[in-house]
Amino acid sequence: xxxxxxxxxxxxxxxxxxxxxxxxxxxxxxxxxxxxxxxxxxxxxxxxxxxxxxxxxxxxxxxxxxxxxxxxxxxxxxxxxxxxxxxxxxxxxxxxxxxxxxxxxxxxxxxxxxxxxxxxxxxxxxxxxxxxxxxxxxxxxxxxxxxxxxxxxxxxxxxxxxxxxxxxxxxxxxxxxxxxxxxxxxx
Amino acid sequence: xxxxxxxxxxxxxxxxxxxxxxxxxxxxxxxxxxxxxxxxxxxxxxxxxxxxxxxxxxxxxxxxxxxxxxxxxxxxxxxxxxxxxxxxxxxxxxxxxxxxxxxxxxxxxxxxxxxxxxxxxxxxxxxxxxxxxxxxxxxxxxxxx
Numbered sequence: 185x186x187x188x189x190x191x192x193x194x195x196x197x198x199x200x201x202x203x204x205x206x207x208x209x210x211x212x213x214x215x216x217x218x219x220x221x222x223x224x225x226x227x228x229x230x231x232x233x234x235x236x237x238x239x240x241x242x243x244x245x246x247x248x249x250x251x252x253x254x255x256x257x258x259x260x261x262x263x264x265x266x267x268x269x270x271x272x273x274x275x276x277x278x279x280x281x282x283x284x285x286x287x288x289x290x291x292x293x294x295x296x297x298x299x300x301x302x303x304x305x306x307x308x309x310x311x312x313x314x315x316x317x318x319x320x321x322x323x324x325x326x327x328x329x330x331x332x333x334x335x336x337x338x339x340x341x342x343x344x345x346x347x348x349x350x351x352x353x354x355x356x357x358x359x360x361x362x363x364x365x366x367x368x369x370x371x
Numbered sequence: 372x373x374x375x376x377x378x379x380x381x382x383x384x385x386x387x388x389x390x391x392x393x394x395x396x397x398x399x400x401x402x403x404x405x406x407x408x409x410x411x412x413x414x415x416x417x418x419x420x421x422x423x424x425x426x427x428x429x430x431x432x433x434x435x436x437x438x439x440x441x442x443x444x445x446x447x448x449x450x451x452x453x454x455x456x457x458x459x460x461x462x463x464x465x466x467x468x469x470x471x472x473x474x475x476x477x478x479x480x481x482x483x484x485x486x487x488x489x490x491x492x493x494x495x496x497x498x499x500x501x502x503x504x505x506x507x508x509x510x511x512x513x514x515x516x
Contacts, residue, residue: 361379
């Protein structure tokens with residue numbers, strides 16, 4: 185169900201170019217987009233936030249294309265998934281060079297003592313478990329189990345038929361459950 | 372849904388419930404809005420630049436028309452064609468057509484886009500047709516032996 189406030193805010197952005205209305209949309213939906221991208225990037229918070237930022241900028245540029253065939257959040261997650269896939273492709277094309285900035289960054293990371301943070305262990309478990317799944321299975325499972333999207337909405341987000349989504353979900357959940365059982369979680 | 376699936380569903384629901392994570396904004400929205408504002412300024416500048424370009428192009432065309440540069444150019448091209456006609460009296464129109472077809476056939480290997488190829492092909496055909504017409508006209512008027 186499309187939220188009424190979302191529709192009103194989108195109308196303001198499209199007709200008046202209101203940045204304030206868009207800011208409210210970002211504030212309302214940042215959590216879902218960032219959480220989804222964090223799970224897809226195996227917990228890499230910096231990369232996930234960069235991709236989230238790119239997602240909202242693309243949304244701003246193409247908001248007039250939003251036809252309300254799905255909810256605004258579903259539309260945003262669809263953009264987020266495409267941004268993630270584009271980034272994955274560009275990462276696959278660019279080999280990591282250990283020169284200059286990259287080398288300095290790695291040295292700094294190695295030298296800095298690791299500060300224990302609240303919830304890091306739990307998140308690590310979650311990302312470790314999800315990393316056993318394929319990219320498509322991971323996205324389907326996260327969208328259903330974490331974001332609460334329906335199969336129809338997942339099909340829209342991932343631009344694939346509903347039956348394909350169902351089989352990804354079935355395989356993904358089975359593999360994830362097996363992994364959890366093998367690692368001491370009781371079912 | 373069979374028993375195993377139900378057990379899997381319950382296990383996953385418990386697991387994800389235990390790993391629920393709230394993500395505070397922490398200045399994320401402000402960062403996005405800063406980028407959006409910059410993006411809006413770039414779009415505005417692009418629109419302005421497009422309008423200025425169109426205005427400039429219209430001005431240049433008006434100036435050309437006013438100074439009669441187009442007529443001069445057409446006369447120059449005409450002169451070039453005349454020159455080509457006098458030099459190409461040794462070619463018959465058929466060989467010129469074959470040459471044009473060969474040129475058009477080989478060209479795609481060296482051009483990056485189909486649009487460029489099409490533009491060049493059309494230009495070549497027009498030029499060759501003009502040359503052939505000149506040759507034929509020249510023959511009609513007895514300029515070519």
